[in-house]
Amino acid sequence: MTCIKFTELLLFLLLKQVSSQEPETVLRENGTSIVMGYCFGADYIVVYRSAPDGEQLLGNSSKKNLPNTPPADLQGRILMNEDENLLGMHIIGLTELDSGIYRRECWQNHTVAKNHTEQLFVCKEEISPEEIHTNNEGGTEIRCNSASVGLEGNFVRWYQELHPDYKSTLLLDSSVSLEPVIKEMQGFVEARENGALLVLHKTVLQNFPQYYCVVLKGKTCLSFQNIYLPDRSESKEVFASKGERVVLNCTGNGEHLQWETPLGQINSSSPRNNQMYISAGREPASFSLIIPVISDKHSGTYSCIAPLFEIEYSLFLCPQNTLLKKVASKGENVSLECSPGLDNHKRVQWYRSVQQETYEIIGDTNDESVIIPNDLKGRVKLSDSGLLTISGLDIKDERMYKCVVINEFVDNLNTEDYNDEDMNEDDFSDEEHSNDIARCHLKQDVFLNISNTGFTKKDLGVKPYEPSNVTGHAVAGGLLGLLVVVVIVIVIVKKKPCATNRNKDNEQSSERDRGCTDKLKQSGEDENEHFLG
Template sequence: MAAVTELSFLLFALINNIHAEERITIRYEGGSYTFNPPKEANFCLISRFVGEKKLLLWNTSALWSENSTVPEDLKRRLSVGSVNNISSYTIQNLTHSDSSQYQEECWTEGKVTSEKNTSITVCKTKDELKVIDVRFGGTVDVSCEGAADNLNIQWLKYDHGYKTWTKVFEDDTTSLMDNVKVVKTTSALRLSNFTFTTFQWYMCLVMNQQQCVSSHPVQVSVPPEIIYHSVEETAVLQCNVTDFSDDQPPVWMKRNFPKSSDTGQGQLNKTVSNVEEEVGRNYSLVISSLTLNHSGRYYCKTFVTLQMHVLVVCPKFGPPAVELFSEGDDVTLRCRNWEEGMVPLWFMKSNKTEGRIFNTYNIRSDLRRVKTFSLNGSLVISNVSLEDTGEYWCAVLDPDQQCVSTTKTLVKYREPFGIHFTLYTVRNSLLSGLLVILCVVVVTVIQRSRRGEQRSAETES
């Protein structure tokens, strides 16, 4: 009896797991869906589920016979194709009534040799892709733009391995992902401790009962890390993805920056060619004795994930400039050797980040008061505080993305009781003393003039 109970429990768990991992294909009204049975199959049965019932739609070996089971409406929209002697079956002009779970059951020599279940959801409209940046290990709320006050929504995540969508939530309260939980008030997903193996493609379906009204795709990704180094230094690029095994470490690929002759104008966000070279296979990439030619894009690739680093190698900088500030000031840092057509990149080594160098683009969520002006290459920090102290580099890139010069500026806090304050106090004291002396001299001169006038008047009288 106990064995039967345990078996029933395992079977129940298996059924729930299969249901939880239901794989969904999204299509849109007026579109199409193609069934591709295996070549070796003698025939296949294509069925759909309506509630608990399974209805046979067609038998591929007797599709157009008098005994065909294809519904009349579907028969008018069904087409058969063939590529390399492999037949395919396409349903054209999809409508929301085609949304259902389908089964493709194929037979070879009297035995079932292939079975594929597909859940097709047909939506009326598709919104534009929304891209959201999140820092590695960070937390982000992904909102459903089309939900408004409608909480009848469904969140899906894209599985690159199966090329299909699966549900994020089985119901309103149970999450199928350890690092995802729903924010009911905003119909949003909260992704915490984001990594490169976290699902990065999501879709929110706005539902009217069982009908999909609209879909809203979202891409959540970590922006590329921009790394600064000077020539002759050593760069260590870390691969933060974790979906690799010991026998298959990640592959490092490099793409050089595009040439201005190829793109028309050098910009970091220009699409580059697909020409790339393999530069290593390991969990980290170490490049010693850096030269300017090491600048470029480096990709850490595994089977399903990809992480990008942008390495900028610059000439060594000269003596740094110094900027003093008091809390609440606005500080403008100038980028020397910048001219029109060049790209200024600003980097920061904060006194509070253990000497790590950050590109200001990567830390923009932390430094909301930092703005870069590409028209003159300057960096403006408003309402300066102690956390802004540190070293700042401006790397000037030519139209071919080659770093031609670097400007270093030390941003220091003006101590209220330091030497700068002392000089300020002494200066103010001297000015005040001189002002008092001047006033005394003026009063003395005026008094003497009056006395002289009185003596002259007495003499005349």
């Protein structure tokens, strides 16, 4: 295992070194435009193009008072960006003849601060991009979908982008070999169908989530296509009160995953500090960040960073609240109220628990695009005032619900305006926490209990007996007659011992006689009740 990890690390470093030595490959469709990079904060930019007799000057932004005189084929098609903080050169109306190697220099304080070279391919056609779907092992197969693939004289080149530089480098050239350009990648990349299909190992895919296939005939670019892993990056807001436990979910390869938190960095190799820790969840690839007890120090931004995605959580502290309970019966409708008298500057979100300390959003007064869980579709309604109504209740609806009242315009709010009786001096212990309170006006937890009184025999799977009228009356009459006979027999049997006792002892008091009579009466009633039950 250690040997494999070392090989993966070595491969990653080697690929990074190779990519930094090659010109960046840039692909454009005929008729489009390109920006020859940008120089950030530089004094001026100078751009050249390679030619058989040396480099040709295309533009120099330092000569503001002198006209640029590019080569004849580019005259009228070059534009210079005049923004002093963002210098760049545009070429519009690209043609196949514009393919070639270009170099830009960013000058600052009379010195070249950055020198960048790129190779431009202007192709006849751009094929629609396609997403990559991985298999159970984390690898994948990608195919170049151009109609030009396989035609006589055509060949395929594959390029890949290395994060975080986003620089395209050559992976494979089928006109030379079906093996990867870098020998160390053999075993991680396999070419099939004369280079039209690539089989990628998960190690390569984790470091290179974007690929380009280019179909060429000689030096002419016929087509290119972008094939990429979808961007799984997302951002979420989390609202919690002091003393609560919070779970921030993240799923990925734990070997290359880390958490950036307000209290420092945590990763899978050192998964714990004094206030939080990483805990593997129910799924093998789940690496949730656990904050056992929320305090003022935990407010801020949390980022789960992996090679192929990033999830950012913004954690806000809310005023303390008490747990409310709501009872309803199965099949009924129930309305959960968040807070009465909300003004137009308030936004209400509703969540429900899906597992311990994990919630999913089910409604937002300011966002109609919220995806409603499948089991709630058509059964949940959220009013503008934040009232959540769930219809046709099921036993599965019994769980914890949480509403959050959010101030939309935090910058215009002052914590002095808040007089909520649930707040106290501890809620405003520092400036950072006060900003959280300004963002989170209220958080309310509601536990919905589904009462069993709503269940029927039909719900329990019991088919009720429905006799006909004649049979029903006959059965009822027979049962009543049998009941009378049984009661009479019980009374006679119980009464006989008591009468015998009275003959043997004539000196018993009248209280004893009444006790015996009461006992006989109660016995008959008990037997009657038992029979009916």
